Amino acid sequence: MTKMTIKDVAREAGVSTATISRVLNNSGYVSHDVKQQVLAVIRKFNYQPNAIARSLKQEKSRSIGIVLPDMANPYFMKIARTIQHRCFQEGYHLLFIDTEENPEKESEALDFLTEKRIEALILAGTGANRDQIQTISDSGIHVILFDRRFSNLKLDTVTEDNFYAAKSAVEYLLEKKHERIGIIHGPQTISTARERRQGALIGLEEAGISLLPELMIEGDYTRESGIKAIQHFSQLPDRPTAIFSSNNEMTFGIYLGLQELGIPLDSVEVVSFGDLEFSSLFQHKLSVIMQNPQELGETIGDLLIRRLNGDDDAKENRILMPRLVPSR
Amino acid sequence: MTKMTIKDVAREAGVSTATISRVLNNSGYVSHDVKQQVLAVIRKFNYQPNAIARSLKQEKSRSIGIVLPDMANPYFMKIARTIQHRCFQEGYHLLFIDTEENPEKESEALDFLTEKRIEALILAGTGANRDQIQTISDSGIHVILFDRRFSNLKLDTVTEDNFYAAKSAVEYLLEKKHERIGIIHGPQTISTARERRQGALIGLEEAGISLLPELMIEGDYTRESGIKAIQHFSQLPDRPTAIFSSNNEMTFGIYLGLQELGIPLDSVEVVSFGDLEFSSLFQHKLSVIMQNPQELGETIGDLLIRRLNGDDDAKENRILMPRLVPSR
DNA sequence: TATTAATATGATAACGTTAACATGGAGAAA
DNA sequence: TTTCTCCATGTTAACGTTATCATATTAATA
Known part of the structure; x- marks a missing residue:
């Protein structure tokens, strides 16, 4: 038919x-x-x-690409959901691509999307493909980086202040008289992970505490790396009494690791980036740095629509502030 | 340029x-x-x-609509992620729309997508818009319902066995010698919620237990309704010793409610549909019915690609089996 | 050698819209 | 009456591809 x-x-x-x-x-x-x-x-x-014919004639696809590292991550999807609502309202549709943190897949995805003639690209990137992304922007497609950014790239960005939040987290632990603070940070290819690590280090430094190498571990944002970190810490002669964790999956791993080792979960005080969905049911001392995906999404949506409507002002650099929710 | x-x-x-x-x-x-x-x-x-021009000429959009009630729900998004990977691989792209469980928005979304000439529609519906969906299917667009279905509609469906899983959940509680079992089920417009409710009821019935009306409550799949349910149960002269909950958000509400009321979390045994992300850290007796979004996604992906490649066999009705993970 | 088949290319008409231009009538202003 | 707008419509050429058809060259076969 x-x-x-x-x-x-x-x-x-x-x-x-x-x-x-x-x-x-x-x-x-x-x-x-x-x-x-x-x-x-x-x-x-x-x-x-037929919207396709219309698009061809008008040279407007009314489509927007959104590329992110994990489509099942509620943080990203809360952002994406907000953007989607806004776009639908304005008659645009979103093409989603999940890169699984894989730079090659990301690069393919970008080609795929530009062939579809997206009018804008919203990207939480792997950290690679710098040139390709700049080229896309230069070709007249509106690019908005979110969550993660590139330094020295003239692009709109909407991020959260990872540096400051991480610094505050460490200061919070210091205030509570912790002196041996373990740090588990993420892959340093990712800008947010770098900033969080840096914030934590500066926090210690400003307090006059020199970081011991054995107290800092690089994970890869997975549960497994959290488990590994705690295994390492538990073998130290002088264990940390507190841990700063750069993301929630690793934090989950920390607790799983403690459980495995038979160490009480509240024997260590933890501050973690990212909401742990059901953390208010936990019995132990966990503080979280609550990010704000909703607001991030709205900010991106506003900026996006402005750009699509021809706003050609200088690139913007919005930085939102997460907040620390102390353990009860 | x-x-x-x-x-x-x-x-x-x-x-x-x-x-x-x-x-x-x-x-x-x-x-x-x-x-x-x-x-x-x-x-x-x-x-x-230019993929748009190509689409117009070939009369193939290579795009697929996916419509679901909540883009930030990890269950749905794990399914969607798997489908997205498969589609990308095959050169299709996905247009996502989040209906927020709103039938009118769903209807608009369907119109929007058919104008974009999607070649297939993957839908976890609100339960409304029956005719519109059937019309879409009749017009030659491949429709696959997932998670939720319509009875008496000739459409491909991929779901999980909610009835059987709910029945087993109740049987599990009965085996553990619970006799007063509270039931909190979801909106009866949603097929899964109906099936879960029905399964629980039959489970009781087959055990010769007559359900007391005050032990059954309808929620709306939100935390708030879980809290309300527990407030209600706690006021009964004879409180339930166990609860069957039809979804994870409500289960979370149950625990929040208990916390508010100062009742120990392990004073009631709970079986809940849906993974609670970090539930293995909980100290209390919670069993979950683990669904299998990954497998659901793969099943949908396979069926989808087959349909797109011209398989015109009779509509299929795949039913996967969730499994009960008992509390430790 | 003549014929056929395989290879290599080009011209052109769609696909379903919309924007620009053209046309014509009705009423208002001169 | 003539001229000028405002309405109301139609005609047509794009938008960027690809499929079909036509044509030309070369190679293979009879």
């Missing part, structure tokens, strides 16, 4: 395709009677204009 | 657009030399064919 076209509607209504188009787009002049007649035909045959 | 077209490439390479097209699609005959020459020009100018 092949779809009806504007020509079929025109024939049925006894007018030209131009008139149908005018009715569809509320443009130009159409007499009341003809308009009603056309609308009747459209309803009768349930005609739907 | 406007994009290069196939004509520009043809001019640069000194051949016709037809030849460029043949090179791009590896179709027809092209001599080795000309092919190399064309590829050189393509690389030199970084030419990318």
